[in-house]
Amino acid sequence: MPRTEQQLVEIRESRKASIMDAALHLFSEQSIDTVSISLIAKRAGISKGLMYNYFTSKEELIKEIVIRGFDDFSNIFDLNKDGILTEEEFVYFIDQTFFILESKQSFWKLYFAVVMQPKVMKLVEEKLMEVLTPFMITLTKYYETKGVESPFAQARLLGSLLDGVSLNYIADPQGFSIEETKKIIIEKFI
Amino acid sequence: MPRTEQQLVEIRESRKASIMDAALHLFSEQSIDTVSISLIAKRAGISKGLMYNYFTSKEELIKEIVIRGFDDFSNIFDLNKDGILTEEEFVYFIDQTFFILESKQSFWKLYFAVVMQPKVMKLVEEKLMEVLTPFMITLTKYYETKGVESPFAQARLLGSLLDGVSLNYIADPQGFSIEETKKIIIEKFI
Amino acid sequence: MPRTEQQLVEIRESRKASIMDAALHLFSEQSIDTVSISLIAKRAGISKGLMYNYFTSKEELIKEIVIRGFDDFSNIFDLNKDGILTEEEFVYFIDQTFFILESKQSFWKLYFAVVMQPKVMKLVEEKLMEVLTPFMITLTKYYETKGVESPFAQARLLGSLLDGVSLNYIADPQGFSIEETKKIIIEKFI
Amino acid sequence: MPRTEQQLVEIRESRKASIMDAALHLFSEQSIDTVSISLIAKRAGISKGLMYNYFTSKEELIKEIVIRGFDDFSNIFDLNKDGILTEEEFVYFIDQTFFILESKQSFWKLYFAVVMQPKVMKLVEEKLMEVLTPFMITLTKYYETKGVESPFAQARLLGSLLDGVSLNYIADPQGFSIEETKKIIIEKFI
DNA sequence: AATGAATGAGAGTTCATTCAT
DNA sequence: AATGAATGAACTCTCATTCAT
Structure with missing residues (x-):
């Protein structure tokens, strides 16, 4: 059974949140410019490419x-x-x-x-x-x-x-x- | 004929000051990581390479x-x-x-x-x-x-x-x- | 759909080998210091940046x-x-x-x-x-x-x-x- | 009294020799590419610029x-x-x-x-x-x-x-x- | 949806060489 | 003859972003 629209939105939102959490954590340890997208992705447990599915930049x-x-x-x-x-x-x-x-x-x-x-x-x-x-x-x-x-x-x-x-x-x-x-x-x- | 000691000191001091001023100005507009040495040099009116004659990094x-x-x-x-x-x-x-x-x-x-x-x-x-x-x-x-x-x-x-x-x-x-x-x-x- | 593990390994191995071959060839013609990463990359047919995906330095x-x-x-x-x-x-x-x-x-x-x-x-x-x-x-x-x-x-x-x-x-x-x-x-x- | 042609040639030759000695010494310690002209000049006790008076490159x-x-x-x-x-x-x-x-x-x-x-x-x-x-x-x-x-x-x-x-x-x-x-x-x- | 190989622009830095003094 | 300030091209390396799979 395909997921409902609602479920999709929820998954998406929770993913976004976990990326943001990962990024925030890293930003608190290092300066913004030294934290790479790669690193954030790794910490969030997803691929670099997928990041751009959630945040345009x-x-x-x-x-x-x-x-x-x-x-x-x-x-x-x-x-x-x-x-x-x-x-x-x-x-x-x-x-x-x-x-x-x-x-x-x-x-x-x-x-x-x-x-x-x-x-x-x-x-x-x-x-x-x-x-x-x-x-x-x-x-x-x-x-x-x-x-x-x-x-x-x-x-x-x-x-x-x-x-x-x-x-x-x-x-x-x-x-x-x-x-x-x-x-x-x-x-x-x- | 080489420049006198005095001339050299003057050149060095005024250059150093102008580089520092240029840098300070740019740092106030953008974050430190986004201000490149190139940009500082350009604003100070000198070549990138010369920067390193005055500051080691x-x-x-x-x-x-x-x-x-x-x-x-x-x-x-x-x-x-x-x-x-x-x-x-x-x-x-x-x-x-x-x-x-x-x-x-x-x-x-x-x-x-x-x-x-x-x-x-x-x-x-x-x-x-x-x-x-x-x-x-x-x-x-x-x-x-x-x-x-x-x-x-x-x-x-x-x-x-x-x-x-x-x-x-x-x-x-x-x-x-x-x-x-x-x-x-x-x-x-x- | 992402590539399979197998595909990735193959890509990586063949790329690594071709980079090493290109480098070895160039090193035999010029001294190590005069062979640039750029040149190696060009001869290997890849971008400079990709080199660092395969060799850390x-x-x-x-x-x-x-x-x-x-x-x-x-x-x-x-x-x-x-x-x-x-x-x-x-x-x-x-x-x-x-x-x-x-x-x-x-x-x-x-x-x-x-x-x-x-x-x-x-x-x-x-x-x-x-x-x-x-x-x-x-x-x-x-x-x-x-x-x-x-x-x-x-x-x-x-x-x-x-x-x-x-x-x-x-x-x-x-x-x-x-x-x-x-x-x-x-x-x-x- | 100005120096004779002969004297000038001798001075020149001995300078050249001392530059070559300095360079040779440094080359034996580090690779050719890592020894800079600056360093050779410093070791020979002359200025960078003067080097080019003795060797074209x-x-x-x-x-x-x-x-x-x-x-x-x-x-x-x-x-x-x-x-x-x-x-x-x-x-x-x-x-x-x-x-x-x-x-x-x-x-x-x-x-x-x-x-x-x-x-x-x-x-x-x-x-x-x-x-x-x-x-x-x-x-x-x-x-x-x-x-x-x-x-x-x-x-x-x-x-x-x-x-x-x-x-x-x-x-x-x-x-x-x-x-x-x-x-x-x-x-x-x- | 998901991957990571690949790109390319640009970072900091070095240095042979030139040139005004 | 002599200086060192100045240049500019080249270097190694990084990274946000793209894209074939």
């Missing part, structure tokens, strides 16, 4: 990995979607940020490597904005409500802080005490 | 660029060298950071793009540590003296914050209010 | 060519393996040497040209020793048994003579009378 | 070194020029061969490396013949006079033996006992 593969990561990220941060952040939600949000950082280290490594490449950046800029804009809006509103002096600058600063922390954590996870860091951030930025 | 070229940058940086931050930071010096230090960021914007733009690439990190990790370690020590002592709870985490966090701010400022200078940002940082981290 | 290619030749050679000379040479076997051995020289003239021509190049020597010295050592031991024993004055020097000299003869024969086969030469060698060295 | 330099070596060789072997070899002269000749071999090892190393390269060989073939032909004639006459069976084959064989010995001696000087070897050769070939 290496660039496309990277793009899809980054977009998938953003989606994961924005799903988690979707909170209660009312665009209003309570103090409790703020704490939860910081908590989540660090949780994601810890649990998806390889992704964030790739993310930084990729985002730092202006050419790739162009490819995913749109997606990035789509994720970040509502986040900045919500945060700015949060500080407005609290009546701080420059709510947008404050929001922007927190965003930058999280970037910086992520970067440093990725570069040297041992040197960071997550718990202490979280505590200080919440204290200072709530 | 691409790796060496990158190293020299980054080290030159670090040296500039650490010279500026040399403060009063006693390893003790007063509150006044702290403010001055934050001030200086932003001043450098603003005034050498294009340089730092290039600079971040280069340093953030994982391959470069490996090449210059040692140099980076040499610059950053005393900075972290001083900062940690500062927070110890103030009696805060986790002085090292606090220092590390401020370092990360400055990284993140620099990164975001470089990426989008318009979106940042330097004065407001400085004020908030000093308030929260002094 | 130029060095590896050379090694494999020389080892293949040595193996052919040592198979032929395996005598009766007891390590003892009778006078009759000695005569047979000289006979064989010349027979091989005559019958595989063109191969030995290529072969000498390759092996005599110092770079190759380094690559295959080990293999060469593996082949020559037992030969020298047997010969030395032979002269010991006969009670000659310096058996090792005698053995070494005969080895050198055969090298020299091969070389000169290869360079100018017309100028040599095999039968006369063989006769004199046997007379003097038995 | 690297090939020309090699050719001149080889020819100089041949000349040395044929001068030594010129014996009493009557074309007649006595037994005493024969012994002297073998003696001399080994003396040259020992004292000019680097030259012979180069010689073999060069002679094995068919392209270079063409350049010096004529010179080589000029040296070898009278040698073969004299030797053949020697054996004729002694009434041996095939005088030319005998001469040719001795020539080959000396080639083979030289080759092996160059490849592994330690492994050879010059005195024993000489003794056996004289015994068997006088």
Whole structure:
């Protein structure tokens, strides 16, 4: 009996996912340019040629990995979607940020490597904005409500802080005490 | 008749500088692996072969660029060298950071793009540590003296914050209010 | 549909052989350093890149060519393996040497040209020793048994003579009378 | 006072000689293709550019070194020029061969490396013949006079033996006992 | 759907040779 | 006569991509 359309799509999707996982893993160990399609294929357990059945190019593969990561990220941060952040939600949000950082280290490594490449950046800029804009809006509103002096600058600063922390954590996870860091951030930025 | 020693030194220095500038510029536009020696040579207006008269390898070229940058940086931050930071010096230090960021914007733009690439990190990790370690020590002592709870985490966090701010400022200078940002940082981290 | 295992093996073996043949031929005409991978590929009728699908480096290619030749050679000379040479076997051995020289003239021509190049020597010295050592031991024993004055020097000299003869024969086969030469060698060295 | 024409020629010749010596020394350590003009110049204590004032090309330099070596060789072997070899002269000749071999090892190393390269060989073939032909004639006459069976084959064989010995001696000087070897050769070939 | 042989452009690097000084 | 900066062609090797099977 031939497989149903549905089954075919599922197989295809799971294959794609496993290729992306293999690639992400390798990208976290070596730089993007030193990871060859051959190597990714080998790690994914398929042939080089078949790769092109799933991704039209290496660039496309990277793009899809980054977009998938953003989606994961924005799903988690979707909170209660009312665009209003309570103090409790703020704490939860910081908590989540660090949780994601810890649990998806390889992704964030790739993310930084990729985002730092202006050419790739162009490819995913749109997606990035789509994720970040509502986040900045919500945060700015949060500080407005609290009546701080420059709510947008404050929001922007927190965003930058999280970037910086992520970067440093990725570069040297041992040197960071997550718990202490979280505590200080919440204290200072709530 | 051969050129004088003096002439040769001049030729060599100006050539080296122009190669490094060309390379730095290109590295800020594309990833290190995608910038070829050919391209650097072309932009520097010389032949590919001549590159190797000045730098023994691409790796060496990158190293020299980054080290030159670090040296500039650490010279500026040399403060009063006693390893003790007063509150006044702290403010001055934050001030200086932003001043450098603003005034050498294009340089730092290039600079971040280069340093953030994982391959470069490996090449210059040692140099980076040499610059950053005393900075972290001083900062940690500062927070110890103030009696805060986790002085090292606090220092590390401020370092990360400055990284993140620099990164975001470089990426989008318009979106940042330097004065407001400085004020908030000093308030929260002094 | 992918090729069968069998087909792949056949393709690989015939390609490898044709690359090695092309290379051997070219090495006999020019020095190893002046024969480029490009040239070998062109003569083998394949692309430069494909070379590296079969040999991991130029060095590896050379090694494999020389080892293949040595193996052919040592198979032929395996005598009766007891390590003892009778006078009759000695005569047979000289006979064989010349027979091989005559019958595989063109191969030995290529072969000498390759092996005599110092770079190759380094690559295959080990293999060469593996082949020559037992030969020298047997010969030395032979002269010991006969009670000659310096058996090792005698053995070494005969080895050198055969090298020299091969070389000169290869360079100018017309100028040599095999039968006369063989006769004199046997007379003097038995 | 300007130097005389004579002086200029002498200076030039001694410079050439020292360049050739430097080159010969290096060629004996590394293969011809891996010794660069730069390196030769450095070892000769002059600039790269000046090299071309003395030798029009690297090939020309090699050719001149080889020819100089041949000349040395044929001068030594010129014996009493009557074309007649006595037994005493024969012994002297073998003696001399080994003396040259020992004292000019680097030259012979180069010689073999060069002679094995068919392209270079063409350049010096004529010179080589000029040296070898009278040698073969004299030797053949020697054996004729002694009434041996095939005088030319005998001469040719001795020539080959000396080639083979030289080759092996160059490849592994330690492994050879010059005195024993000489003794056996004289015994068997006088 | 699946393979891996095959391609070809381009990477970093070296070096004999030239030439302005 | 002398220098070494400069060139450009050639080198070995890599890899994303294609395609016959």
